Amino acid sequence: MFDAIRIKSSQKDYEVLFTESIFDILEGLIQEGAFLVVDSKIHSIYFKNRIAPGILGKKLFLINAEEKNKNIESSQKLIESLVANGVKRNSKIVSVGGGITQDIVCFTASILFRGVPWIFIPTTLLAQADSCIGGKSSINFQNIKNLIGTFYPPDKIYIDPTFLNSLTEDDIKSGIGEMYHYYLHSASALTKDLHLKRSEVFSNRTALVKFIRESLSIKKRIIEIDEFDCGERRKFNYGHTFGHAIEALTNYEINHGQAVTVGMDLANFLSSKLGLMSEKEYQSLKILLKANFPDFRFSDFSINEYCNLLQKDKKNVNSNLACILSKGIGKLEVYELELNSKNRDLISDYFAIE
Numbered sequence: 001m002f003d004a005i006r007i008k009s010s011q012k013d014y015e016v017l018f019t020e021s022i023f024d025i026l027e028g029l030i031q032e033g034a035f036l037v038v039d040s041k042i043h044s045i046y047f048k049n050r051i052a053p054g055i056l057g058k059k060l061f062l063i064n065a066e067e068k069n070k071n072i073e074s075s076q077k078l079i080e081s082l083v084a085n086g087v088k089r090n091s092k093i094v095s096v097g098g099g100i101t102q103d104i105v106c107f108t109a110s111i112l113f114r115g116v117p118w119i120f121i122p123t124t125l126l127a128q129a130d131s132c133i134g135g136k137s138s139i140n141f142q143n144i145k146n147l148i149g150t151f152y153p154p155d156k157i158y159i160d161p162t163f164l165n166s167l168t169e170d171d172i173k174s175g176i177g178e179m180y181h182y183y184l185h186s187a188s189a190l191t192k193d194l195h196l197k198r199s200e201v202f203s204n205r206t207a208l209v210k211f212i213r214e215s216l217s218i219k220k221r222i223i224e225i226d227e228f229d230c231g232e233r234r235k236f237n238y239g240h241t242f243g244h245a246i247e248a249l250t251n252y253e254i255n256h257g258q259a260v261t262v263g264m265d266l267a268n269f270l271s272s273k274l275g276l277m278s279e280k281e282y283q284s285l286k287i288l289l290k291a292n293f294p295d296f297r298f299s300d301f302s303i304n305e306y307c308n309l310l311q312k313d314k315k316n317v318n319s320n321l322a323c324i325l326s327k328g329i330g331k332l333e334v335y336e337l338e339l340n341s342k343n344r345d346l347i348s349d350y351f352a353i354e
């Protein structure tokens, strides 16, 4: 259908395959004795009449994909179920779901027997266009987003865009948010098309896969030269430092990719106020980003609480906020922002306007 994308990694190279017959592939994996860990919504929408119900609780386990469950306890429960059902070091674990299911399974697979092979079948736009490659697992801890994690790429990734038909509008926007952050990092020629031809893109699978492949290609280029986030890959935190704190502040009511969209807009706002980006460019990017915003009253935010969450971000250096600001499309900058009263006032101004 589409060419595979091969990713080089110091741990093991792996590939992304595109398919429209995921249930044949799953059937094969079940025959081989793989363990399946599946998002419970995906199970009820797609699995019920296709996969033998007898394997539930033995070879198939469900994940309730809510951010509050992306924690150590879920991983521990999964390990208990796998061990009780005879998992071995060479067993395969197949994760089917979005980024939450991916993070829980990737983390679990990386620590069980110091590493069990796993395969990922992403079912959200965010997971297909972003998180499926890169090898990171992230687990929340004490209301701090993604505080714990490992690097542990899957053996293989199968993308079937048919899954995207059942996503909510907000989950589509979440995926688009992540796609924008790659497109804006690399000044992709598809940036404007994604904004202007949105409904066309989502009604045409071939077009959609082109957009998914574009963000995966940008990510591939960078993770292959900076697998462990020491250099250029850090720029993929664009929108994330500010976005993670929005997620935590709203108790994850706002999804990841939409929080990142607001985070990018806030980063651009600060960039314009600090003289890195022109006001004109900030406003033109805002038009694009705003179409992807969550439905939320930002003026209700407690700025003190928000800044406290920013201060706890895992990437901070001393008391400064390690974040990504922008000099314009394709010109992201790693920045240490002092959270002094002037900059807090700027953040406060931003949310007051929104």
Ligand code: NAD
Binding pocket: 039, 040, 041, 042, 065, 066, 067, 070, 097, 098, 099, 100, 101, 102, 103, 123, 124, 125, 126, 127, 130, 131, 132, 133, 134, 135, 136, 137, 138, 146, 163, 164, 165, 166, 167, 168, 171, 174, 255, 256, 257
């Ligand atoms: P998710 O796993 O949070 O799922 C979002 C919602 O969609 C859930 O309710 C889920 O049950 C449902 N769902 C999943 N697939 C569906 C489908 N095909 N049809 C209908 N409903 C479906 O989804 P996400 O947005 O992919 O993931 C967000 C998470 O990913 C965040 O926790 C974020 O931190 C993490 N993330 C991880 C990485 C990484 O590299 N590991 C990268 C980016 C984001």
Ligand code: ZN
Binding pocket: 178, 240, 256, 260
């Ligand atoms: Zn992200």
